[in-house]
Amino acid sequence: MRDVAARAGVSAMTVSRVLKDERVSATTRERVLAAVRELGYRRNEVARTLRLGRPSGMIGLVVTNLGNPFYSRLALGAESVAEEYGLRLVLGNTASQVQRERELVEDLISRRVDGVIVVPAGAAHPHLSPATLGGTPVVFASQPPSEIEADAVLVDDFGGAREATAQVLSEGHRSVGFLGNPPGLFTAAERFRGYWAAHEEAGLTPHEEWVRRGPHDISTAEAAAMELLDGEDAPTALFCSNNRITLGAYRAVWRLGASTALAGFDDFEMADMLQVPVTVVSYDAEEVGRRAARLLLDRIEQGPDASAGSARRTVVPTSVVRYGA
Amino acid sequence: MRDVAARAGVSAMTVSRVLKDERVSATTRERVLAAVRELGYRRNEVARTLRLGRPSGMIGLVVTNLGNPFYSRLALGAESVAEEYGLRLVLGNTASQVQRERELVEDLISRRVDGVIVVPAGAAHPHLSPATLGGTPVVFASQPPSEIEADAVLVDDFGGAREATAQVLSEGHRSVGFLGNPPGLFTAAERFRGYWAAHEEAGLTPHEEWVRRGPHDISTAEAAAMELLDGEDAPTALFCSNNRITLGAYRAVWRLGASTALAGFDDFEMADMLQVPVTVVSYDAEEVGRRAARLLLDRIEQGPDASAGSARRTVVPTSVVRYGA
């Protein structure tokens, strides 16, 4: 900036003013801008941030697995909102390791991000308490905060699972199995609860032997489905707790040439072109990101007295789509 | 830091040293760390960056569409390498708008990122020339730089397309259509070139009427495929320039109940469970991100005299996989 000032024959202060669009005489402004151009000068945002004592104009996004389309769409949604406000997104991938999450958040705070959106990796997150964060607002996405007060954007896991299961039951199926993640995760537990509730509402009780709560990816789901569908007393339909599981289940159905109906959380491409009827719980992953970003921006604008309104929670709706014969 | 120093009864300098793990007497260190803990103090990385005169320890990643799994995987790969080096990733989505790309890069430079990885949105990018970037290294991913010298990580678009097409031809198909993006993009042009080369090497020439270079998403590809496959003289196979196109083509095949063989760039889930033989060009999108990050880190470590070695270019290999009957 000194160089620019020297070249334009003014003080650094004037350059600063020009760059901030403050009142400066037209001729001076021209000279300064010319010097800026000639020198290829760009204001140092780091110094500016320090001087202004403001946060850095970046928001942190910490997810468990960017490779999962759900989270990359969430990121896209958050980015689009951040972009509207001229904020940059700093990305962190935890690979579901709480330790990584702790370090990442720590680092983001040190970098003075304006706020953080987190898809928590574990059930406990003392490192995300307002105290530890020292005033930096945080919004939870997908999984709710436990033991601490913070805003959150969730998906209607329970309602979606219940509705999809009810749909399958309404088509006459009386033996609907469950394939899904271990219940440690909030979403997994909620989806199982929805599956169960739909049964209860229909006056039924799922058979425990049709429930598999171990699978967590395509291949383990496929194996579990093979086991479930191979026996004598196989269920005629399966509810799957997410799209990885549904895909695994379909692999088994396909290999066995079975006609098992499938229902599952998360929509996926080609769901309408399979050999068996498929019912999916669809929702807008980008919307989760957008809402999280909006909640966060709202807190940011409230300023340091952010604890003003107590924790808000919003639930992104789901819709059930029935594909196939 | 002053507060911590006061509380520990030392100078700020000593606190700084403790936090940097420099030689400090054990007892003093303990007192300082205690004060840090009690006050919940965290070093201000913004001030630190400014003082050290170093870049910010962040690398920028600018992509055209984060919603596309290819780019989110690329991001994941880049993040994993950055993470090893303790660098953060700042994300920008251009939605393929050159204007956005320009602004984003500008902003990232102002924030003093260590370097930038860009998937360019357009054919021209004067805003990415070393001059404009003022010493910040840049690496191109997916599309090569035009008119400027810079490192790049590409995919073997030509080779993959040629090999997949050759595979289809070797199975006896003599009328292989082409469905794909407009040739404005480097990748699209290269893939078409591969399709063409495979024909030439087999002593054949593709019929122009079987070539559709307009489609750019699933539905336009589906429409084009419907048109192509509906006529009398329909091709018996189609080469599709990416997975969106392949999916659209399969939709048409499925609706028509046709038995057209498909080949396409990009692997996709369920490709092995379709009703027609499918040949895909598979490659590791994460690897593109990893290599881009490594090239970038290499330049960063070289320091300001980064123009030392001239532009390097690396090509991620592809492999052809044949699914189905």
Added chain:
DNA sequence: CTGTTAGCGCATTCAT
């Protein structure tokens, strides 16, 4: 081993 001085690049405040 620890403290003092000075300055990274910028903008607020007060002068002119």
Added chain:
DNA sequence: ATGAATGCGCTAACAG
């Protein structure tokens, strides 16, 4: 309308 002094939080360089 412009400039000079001052300090944001931190650390290199130099004392002691």
